[in-house]
Amino acid sequence: MTIDITAVQKIQEVSALLSIPDSRILAGGTGIDKNTEEPLHLVDISALEGLDSIKQKGSRIEIGPLCTLQTLADSVLIKTHFPALAEAVNAIADPEVRSRATLGGSIASPRISDISAALLASGAKLTIKTDSDYRELLIDRFWNQTGANDLQYDEWITRISIQIPKETKCGAAFGKCGVWNHPTEPNAAAAVQLSLDAAGKITAIRGGMRLGTAQIRRMFPLEKALKNRKPEADVINTAVRSMVSASQNFMDEDSLSALLTDMLHRALICAEERRTL
Numbered sequence: 001m002t003i004d005i006t007a008v009q010k011i012q013e014v015s016a017l018l019s020i021p022d023s024r025i026l027a028g029g030t031g032i033d034k035n036t037e038e039p040l041h042l043v044d045i046s047a048l049e050g051l052d053s054i055k056q057k058g059s060r061i062e063i064g065p066l067c068t069l070q071t072l073a074d075s076v077l078i079k080t081h082f083p084a085l086a087e088a089v090n091a092i093a094d095p096e097v098r099s100r101a102t103l104g105g106s107i108a109s110p111r112i113s114d115i116s117a118a119l120l121a122s123g124a125k126l127t128i129k130t131d132s133d134y135r136e137l138l139i140d141r142f143w144n145q146t147g148a149n150d151l152q153y154d155e156w157i158t159r160i161s162i163q164i165p166k167e168t169k170c171g172a173a174f175g176k177c178g179v180w181n182h183p184t185e186p187n188a189a190a191a192v193q194l195s196l197d198a199a200g201k202i203t204a205i206r207g208g209m210r211l212g213t214a215q216i217r218r219m220f221p222l223e224k225a226l227k228n229r230k231p232e233a234d235v236i237n238t239a240v241r242s243m244v245s246a247s248q249n250f251m252d253e254d255s256l257s258a259l260l261t262d263m264l265h266r267a268l269i270c271a272e273e274r275r276t277l
Contacts, residue, residue, distance in 0.1 A: 007044040011158070015131040017043045018154040025108070025156055027066055028100040051158065052102075054078065063160040065104025069115070070095065072103055081164050083270060084172035084191040088118035091176060091189075104157045112147055112216045114189040118174050119160070120208025120218060121191035127159035134158070140218060147214035167195035167203065171270030175263040177255045186212060186251040190219065190263055194226075196271045202226050209243075211250045221246045222260065231268055236261065 005026065008014055017023060026042035045051070051064035054075045061077055072078055073089040089098065092114050106113045107126070116139075124139040131154050142150050151157075171194060178187025194205040205227050207219030225239035240260045244253050 003040050003042060005042045005044050007047055009047060011048060011129065014043055014045060014156060015129060015154045017041070018156065019131070023153075025105070027102040027105050028068065045156075056164075059164050059166075061162045061164060063103055063162070065102060065107075065157045065160065067103045068099055069093070069101045069103065069106065070098040073098065082118070082122050082162060082172060082193070084121055084174040084193060084267075085115070085118040087174035088114045088189070088191060091174065103160060107142070107160070108149060108151060108157060110148070111213050112143070112210050114174070114176060114210060116143075116216050117189045117208040117210045118172075118191040119162075120216065121172065121193045121206050122162045123193075123206055125161045126157050127161065128155050129158045130155055143216045147216060165193070165195055165204075167197075169196040169271045169274065170194065170204075171196075171267045171272070171274075173263045173266035173270060175259045175266075177259045178251060188212075188247075188251055188256060188259065190259060192219070192222075192263055192267050194267055194271060196268075199230070201228060201230050203228065207243075209247075211247060215250075219243055226264075231264070236264055240264070 006017055008017065020041050023041040023043055026044045027046055046066065048066065052066035054061065054063050054067055054071065054077055056077060061081060069089045073086050079086045093101065106115050107119070119139050126137045126139055126142060128135050128137060128151065137150060172192060174191040176187065176189035188209065188211050190207065190209040192205065192207040195203050197203045205223050207222050209219050210216050221242040222239045225242050226235065229235050240257050243260055244256050247256060
């Protein structure tokens with residue numbers, strides 16, 4: 001395999017280099033397949049300044065695409081406001097990989113990660129650099145039904161922005177089951193973020209689910225069954241059953257039900273106690 005690496009110093013240079021055939025972004029480098037026989041032109045953006053930070057701007061948390069997964073997992077801002085995202089990061093790979101892999105690379109990868117489910121639950125917004133401008137995209141619209149993402153060949157993610165929940169009682173949780181990349185045992189990951197009013201009713205809820213390596217979706221059936229309801233046992237059971245049914249027998253129903261039920265209970269405890277990881 002022939003690898004050509006071009007290090008860039010300015011954001012404006014990246015899109016032009018990505019227009020070269022067989023070009024890819026190089027950041028952490030953990031997603032590069034060194035065994036491929038295809039030539040690669042790598043656009044190294046690791047030296048670009050200001051793209052590795054996590055900071056609060058008003059009511060939003062802004063994360064740079066070069067922020068490593070370990071930095072994300074260790075962030076007090078993330079653990080406080082989006083604990084499901086911190087859980088998801090800690091559930092993947094190992095510390096060595098997390099110290100190199102970047103959030104931007106994880107989102108843009110053709111292999112959908114657990115982090116994507118947590119970002120979907122958080123309602124993240126992506127800022128994407130085009131050849132001549134920028135565009136913003138809700139993460140809900142980033143993947144299509146086949147799991148392919150919305151990035152054009154010369155585009156790349158420059159910022160991930162997440163709205164901080166306004167409610168006092170808000171909580172989130174992440175969970176997964178099955179074995180990753182196992183040929184006979186399907187796997188899933190899910191995340192939920194919810195808010196409660198003073199009476200204990202769920203006033204807002206978002207859920208994201210990854211099924212296998214190529215499916216990512218909002219958990220609309222579960223959201224619909226729980227919003228504006230008190231999370232009593234029968235309500236939760238109904239919501240879980242509706243989501244399992246909508247998953248089209250992707251995996252063992254008992255395993256998926258247990259995953260969703262446990263995740264919801266932990267998110268509710270988090271909201272009641274305003275607990276951080």
